Amino acid sequence: MLGDPMPLSPERALLTGTPKSGFSCKMVLQAVGKVLRKSKGKPNGKKPASEEKKLYLEPEYTRVRVTDVEFKQLVTLPQEIDLNEWLASNVTTFFNHINLQYSTISEFCTGETCQTMAACNTQYYWYDERGKKLKCTAPQYIDFVMSSVQKLVTDEDVFPTKYGREFPSSFESLIKKICRYLFHVLAHIYSAHFKEITALELHGHLNTLFIHFLLFVREFSLLDPKETSILDDLSEVLFSEENREAVGATGEAQNHVKER
Numbered sequence: 663m664l665g666d667p668m669p670l671s672p673e674r675a676l677l678t679g680t681p682k683s684g685f686s687c688k689m690v691l692q693a694v695g696k697v698l699r700k701s702k703g704k705p706n707g708k709k710p711a712s713e714e715k716k717l718y719l720e721p722e723y724t725r726v727r728v729t730d731v732e733f734k735q736l737v738t739l740p741q742e743i744d745l746n747e748w749l750a751s752n753v754t755t756f757f758n759h760i761n762l763q764y765s766t767i768s769e770f771c772t773g774e775t776c777q778t779m780a781a782c783n784t785q786y787y788w789y790d791e792r793g794k795k796l797k798c799t800a801p802q803y804i805d806f807v808m809s810s811v812q813k814l815v816t817d818e819d820v821f822p823t824k825y826g827r828e829f830p831s832s833f834e835s836l837i838k839k840i841c842r843y844l845f846h847v848l849a850h851i852y853s854a855h856f857k858e859i860t861a862l863e864l865h866g867h868l869n870t871l872f873i874h875f876l877l878f879v880r881e882f883s884l885l886d887p888k889e890t891s892i893l894d895d896l897s898e899v900l901f902s903e904e905n906r907e908a909v910g911a912t913g914e915a916q917n918h919v920k921e922r
């Protein structure tokens with residue numbers, strides 16, 4: 663493994679480099695919480711995503727990124743790097759970012775607001791170690807995802823970091839499994855919590871993360887296109903040239919990328 667997998671992904675620095683400290687972020691979250699709670703007013707709090715307009719497809723949001731870096735170059739395997747090292751390093755980084763992104767809205771993702779793990783009319787079920795299908799709420803499902811991925815990426819037998827240790831033969835299938843789960847979390851954030859994401863002004867970060875993640879899984883065929891098809895409408899817009907031209911990245915973000 664590389665000593666520190668993080669520098670491989672530029673948006674980590676962008677995500678963590680935002681001026682929001684933990685304290686002020688909490689204050690923002692509390693304020694947003696108040697607004698959202700006030701505006702709810704539905705008797706059972708249930709609002710099927712299908713009945714709502716897809717907020718995440720609105721041009722005012724799809725145009726926003728935190729950088730307009732060439733992601734295709736970012737995901738390509740560098741010559742001197744071993745494929746498994748590259749996959750391990752990037753997937754660990756995606757896991758950290760998606761976990762971070764979810765944590766910003768997790769207080770709005772509860773057993774009441776999200777009774778099932780749904781994303782764009784698709785429902786996901788968790789399967790326990792014995793293969794038994796479990797019906798669970800979205801926060802439970804995401805908790806299963808995060809804890810099982812955390813366990814894998816810190817398991818020296820699966821993600822070796824010490825010199826001379828080999829990747830297991832099941833490595834590729836485990837990477838694919840992790841990517842599937844991480845995609846489910848991203849899809850849930852988009853379809854069920856995009857309103858909160860925009861209230862926090864984090865849609866630029868989410869779009870950037872989604873584009874980077876999707877290009878990466880496509881580059882190494884880590885996900886079945888059928889799996890990601892539920893967000894094809896979004897990826898089409900985000901990847902369109904027209905939309906790209908409309909992107910206004912901040913000077914700071916661009917400078918950061920150019921320095922690499």
Ligand SMILES: [Zn+2]
Pocket residue numbers: 770771772775776800801850854855
């Ligand atoms: Zn939720």
